Amino acid sequence: MSPLLRFPRRVSRGELALLVLGTLATVLVTVWRVDPDSGVLWAALLVSVAAPLLIWVDLLERRLPDVITLPLVPLVIGALAVPAAAGGDWARFGMALLAGAGVGLFFFTLFLISPTSIGFGDVKLALSLGPALGWFGPLVTVVGVFGMLVLGLVHGLVVMVLTRQGRSTSFPFGPAMLCAALVCLWTFGGA
Numbered sequence: 001m002s003p004l005l006r007f008p009r010r011v012s013r014g015e016l017a018l019l020v021l022g023t024l025a026t027v028l029v030t031v032w033r034v035d036p037d038s039g040v041l042w043a044a045l046l047v048s049v050a051a052p053l054l055i056w057v058d059l060l061e062r063r064l065p066d067v068i069t070l071p072l073v074p075l076v077i078g079a080l081a082v083p084a085a086a087g088g089d090w091a092r093f094g095m096a097l098l099a100g101a102g103v104g105l106f107f108f109t110l111f112l113i114s115p116t117s118i119g120f121g122d123v124k125l126a127l128s129l130g131p132a133l134g135w136f137g138p139l140v141t142v143v144g145v146f147g148m149l150v151l152g153l154v155h156g157l158v159v160m161v162l163t164r165q166g167r168s169t170s171f172p173f174g175p176a177m178l179c180a181a182l183v184c185l186w187t188f189g190g191a
Contacts, residue, residue: 015056022052026182034189039083039092043076043132044185051178054125058174064121072128073100080135092135099134099141100127106145122173129181136188147180148173 030048034041050072058064084093107126110118133144152173159171
């Protein structure tokens with residue numbers, strides 16, 4: 001039986017401590033920046049807890065593990081359903097679901113066009129980030145996806161310059177997706 005998360009090497013205590021501190025910092029910024037009355041706090045906290053580990057694994061192995069990305073989708077949707085039910089704001093919840101489907105479809109299309117540029121893990125991650133961004137409407141969703149693409153481009157250019165390789169250089173896209181989504185949640189979550 002293989003472990004749920006496997007790593008190509010042993011994880012040091014320093015790396016583990018850095019991961020725990022990164023998670024704590026991300027959660028604290030989310031609690032500080034996202035208004036509990038916005039309805040998105042619990043979804044943002046779920047993304048905040050998962051983000052450091054997903055970023056670390058993607059940078060280390062260039063993959064986003066299903067054991068984290070797949071459960072994150074129903075957890076984020078459920079975290080948005082609760083405030084929608086409590087406040088009777090089903091239109092907003094519907095917009096979040098529509099945005100999740102749209103963002104997922106957008107990244108799936110990018111995956112079909114260029115599977116060496118966007119991995120299927122990025123598509124699965126988009127299914128949880130899309131609803132969280134969609135809670136704030138289509139404009140924030142578009143801004144979030146645009147931010148993901150811009151951060152991914154900047155990251156790719158930095159990798160190409162530092163490694164002195166051409167356009168065929170591969171790099172993980174998950175960190176750009178997660179960072180852009182968190183910045184949008186912190187900005188539009190309005191504490």
